[in-house]
Amino acid sequence: MRGIIIVLSVIFAACAPPPLPFNATEVTGVSYGTQLQIPDTQGKSRSLADFSGKITVVFFGFTSCPDVCPSTLMRLGQLRKSLGADGAAVRVILVTVDPERDTASRLDAYVKNFDPSFIGLRPEPAALESVVKAFHAIAVKVPTADGTDYTIDHSSTIYVYDQNTRMRLIAQADMPIEQLAADLRRLIADS
Amino acid sequence: MFVYVGIASAAPSIQIENARTRSTAPGQTVSGGYMTLINNGLTADRLLSVSASWAGMIEIHHTSMDGGVMRMREVQGGVPIPANSRVELKPRGMHLMLMQLAAPLEAGRSMPLLLQFEKAGAVKVSLRVEAVGQMP
Numbered sequence: 229m230r231g232i233i234i235v236l237s238v239i240f241a242a243c244a245p246p247p248l249p250f251n252a253t254e255v256t257g258v259s260y261g262t263q264l265q266i267p268d269t270q271g272k273s274r275s276l277a278d279f280s281g282k283i284t285v286v287f288f289g290f291t292s293c294p295d296v297c298p299s300t301l302m303r304l305g306q307l308r309k310s311l312g313a314d315g316a317a318v319r320v321i322l323v324t325v326d327p328e329r330d331t332a333s334r335l336d337a338y339v340k341n342f343d344p345s346f347i348g349l350r351p352e353p354a355a356l357e358s359v360v361k362a363f364h365a366i367a368v369k370v371p372t373a374d375g376t377d378y379t380i381d382h383s384s385t386i387y388v389y390d391q392n393t394r395m396r397l398i399a400q401a402d403m404p405i406e407q408l409a410a411d412l413r414r415l416i417a418d419s
Numbered sequence: 420m421f422v423y424v425g426i427a428s429a430a431p432s433i434q435i436e437n438a439r440t441r442s443t444a445p446g447q448t449v450s451g452g453y454m455t456l457i458n459n460g461l462t463a464d465r466l467l468s469v470s471a472s473w474a475g476m477i478e479i480h481h482t483s484m485d486g487g488v489m490r491m492r493e494v495q496g497g498v499p500i501p502a503n504s505r506v507e508l509k510p511r512g513m514h515l516m517l518m519q520l521a522a523p524l525e526a527g528r529s530m531p532l533l534l535q536f537e538k539a540g541a542v543k544v545s546l547r548v549e550a551v552g553q554m555p
């Protein structure tokens with residue numbers, strides 16, 4: 229009897245339509261950043277495993293980034309709200325690429341201005357390069373025109389991990405929020 | 420004839436709409452400025468520079484997002500505003516880079532800004548500060 233049930237379920241699985249692709253790029257099997265330890269704004273060393281049980285959304289930025297970073301963080305805040313009760317299952321993390329200027333308190337105030345649940349991680353300046361590399365990302369300082377200040381070219385990719393902290397999706401920063409929300413709903417339902 | 424001369428010699432009239440910026444958190448020293456520049460005149464003009472007492476440095480930047488990388492660069496030679504046209508400074512496009520802020524920008528306030536145009540000269544604008552979670 230058990231054998232028949234197994235055979236039937238195999239046949240059933242074979243007949244089921246393949247799952248629709250995600251709106252973002254599915255990268256299941258890739259494990260960027262999962263080995264990292266990065267201090268949070270309280271100085272406590274965190275790894276992605278600390279956030280298991282939640283869908284974790286990781287994004288690089290810095291507080292002196294006036295355009296793309298606030299625009300993306302605002303949209304990620306909207307994303308959590310648009311998920312209703314499921315929004316509580318989503319954790320948004322900003323990793324600063326400017327630890328020299330972004331003190332822990334400055335970074336903390338910055339992310340919480342968008343959503344009190346957002347978390348800022350601040351690699352030590354000496355560790356920044358290896359953190360960025362672990363995500364196959366880039367962060368390059370560029371001096372302003374008069375040379376007295378700088379901005380930072382950086383990857384604007386959004387990395388999504390499931391509740392088991394497996395990396396699942398990579399999205400571009402300008403992906404419409406409804407599309408990303410639909411993807412996250414599927415990840416939440418899958419677990 | 421008089422009419423012709425009158426129009427041709429009139430300074431291009433520059434109008435600014437929807438000038439806005441995002442509020443900033445304590446310690447944050449940079450914000451982005453956005454607006455619609457409208458040239459109702461028959462002559463092309465150009466936004467050359469921007470200044471304010473509350474920001475140590477203001478540059479005009481352009482954002483690009485090629486290959487998943489965010490880059491900002493100064494717009495060289497200012498922003499051309501053709502005759503009879505509208506130019507948008509908007510998120511993820513051209514923006515004012517408001518740097519070295521003297522104090523946090525508080526939502527609800529209005530901040531004075533001075534725009535310098537090639538033909539229209541100095542134009543005063545009031546920049547509306549919007550809550551950071553409200554503005555895309």
Ligand SMILES: [Cu+2]
Nearest residue numbers: 295480491516
């Ligand atoms: Cu900029």
